Amino acid sequence: xxxxxxxxxxxYDTNALTVKDMMRKIAHIxxxxxxxxxxxxxxxxxxxxxxxxxxxxxxxxQVDVTLFTAQYPEDRPLIPDGxxxxxxxxxxxxxxxSFQKKRKLPLxxxxxxxxxxxxxxxxxxxxxxxIALMPHFYVAVNAFIEKGYDGFVxxxxxxxPIYSSVAEIPWMYAEAGTKHLGFDCFVFxxxxxxxxxxxAVCLGIPWVNHVLLCNLICQSRNFFVFRKLHLTFHLGDSQxxxxxxxxxxxxxxxxxxxxxxxxxxxxxxxxEQVSAFAQxxxxxxxxxxxLHSAESAEATLREMKKRMKKIKQWxxxxxxxxxxxx
Numbered sequence: 001x002x003x004x005x006x007x008x009x010x011x012y013d014t015n016a017l018t019v020k021d022m023m024r025k026i027a028h029i030x031x032x033x034x035x036x037x038x039x040x041x042x043x044x045x046x047x048x049x050x051x052x053x054x055x056x057x058x059x060x061x062q063v064d065v066t067l068f069t070a071q072y073p074e075d076r077p078l079i080p081d082g083x084x085x086x087x088x089x090x091x092x093x094x095x096x097x098s099f100q101k102k103r104k105l106p107l108x109x110x111x112x113x114x115x116x117x118x119x120x121x122x123x124x125x126x127x128x129x130x131i132a133l134m135p136h137f138y139v140a141v142n143a144f145i146e147k148g149y150d151g152f153v154x155x156x157x158x159x160x161p162i163y164s165s166v167a168e169i170p171w172m173y174a175e176a177g178t179k180h181l182g183f184d185c186f187v188f189x190x191x192x193x194x195x196x197x198x199x200a201v202c203l204g205i206p207w208v209n210h211v212l213l214c215n216l217i218c219q220s221r222n223f224f225v226f227r228k229l230h231l232t233f234h235l236g237d238s239q240x241x242x243x244x245x246x247x248x249x250x251x252x253x254x255x256x257x258x259x260x261x262x263x264x265x266x267x268x269x270x271x272e273q274v275s276a277f278a279q280x281x282x283x284x285x286x287x288x289x290x291l292h293s294a295e296s297a298e299a300t301l302r303e304m305k306k307r308m309k310k311i312k313q314w315x316x317x318x319x320x321x322x323x324x325x326x
Contacts, residue, residue, distance in 0.1 A: 023063055025123070029114070030052075033071065040161075047169065054169075055133040055137045056138065058138070062142065063142040070086050071086075092202070097252045100248055105203050105249070107198075108201050109201075112196070126185075151216040153186055153226065155183065156233055157177030157178065157179060160236070182209065183212075186209075186212055198260060205253045206254075210257060217282065272284045272288070
């Protein structure tokens with residue numbers, strides 16, 4: 001008896017294949033790092049690790065999920081069993097600019113390059129290191145892929161920051177939370193990644209997720225933003241990244257985002273004319289205005305804070321409207 005595994009044109013002897021061989025491969029990477037006890041990440045990262053492993057176990061027999069990390073050498077002791085450690089990161093944003101407060105922030109491209117080189121999985125996932133997963137996350141991701149989505153974003157739910165240990169994960173699962181407007185979970189085809197234009201944006205600062213979002217939209221045939229699903233969650237919403245003391249990092253990432261936009265527009269034309277932006281209600285015009293604003297980084301950050309409050313209220317007002325993708 002002969003069978004053709006998913007994604008292959010070759011014919012194989014079924015007797016020589018395992019169930020795992022026949023399943024879709026998904027590879028998921030995060031960037032963990034050691035923090036002090038005062039940081040939100042001191043609580044969040046262990047929860048992220050544990051929920052990723054729980055979701056991986058839940059998906060067994062349905063999808064082949066491998067978990068990866070990209071890290072600096074000094075952060076290796078933080079990484080738990082169950083994760084494949086990619087080669088240590090060798091550079092940071094500090095190699096690309098001068099900043100008042102030294103923060104060793106990695107480049108998004110360096111992290112995704114390591115994932116691309118480490119796996120032959122058909123689909124790749126990048127999430128922020130403080131994003132926890134529901135047990136059925138990978139099964140749902142596989143279902144969306146089966147439905148025809150080849151690039152998508154899953155927006156998180158925000159739950160109260162009243163939990164502090166992995167022992168409380170069942171209680172976190174039980175929290176419905178509220179929807180969140182930001183983009184922090186990205187799923188995309190591995191074979192599209194070599195065409196991504198990421199410039200040298202760094203993690204932990206505004207514009208990095210916007211750049212990745214624009215690349216997904218431009219490189220996907222059927223893109224979608226899932227805004228209301230209960231698949232990921234985050235403890236609280238402190239928005240540390242909007243602090244004005246990091247304004248010089250914001251200015252740096254804004255400049256790198258301009259470069260990424262220009263590279264994408266050279267290929268696809270004006271981004272506001274790419275239909276997938278409008279189809280997914282992704283506002284590209286306002287970000288482009290901010291990218292080319294003559295205002296200081298500090299002034300722009302203050303404006304972003306005010307705008308975020310208004311958008312959060314709008315999201316709260318539309319919480320009950322349904323989301324049924326075509």
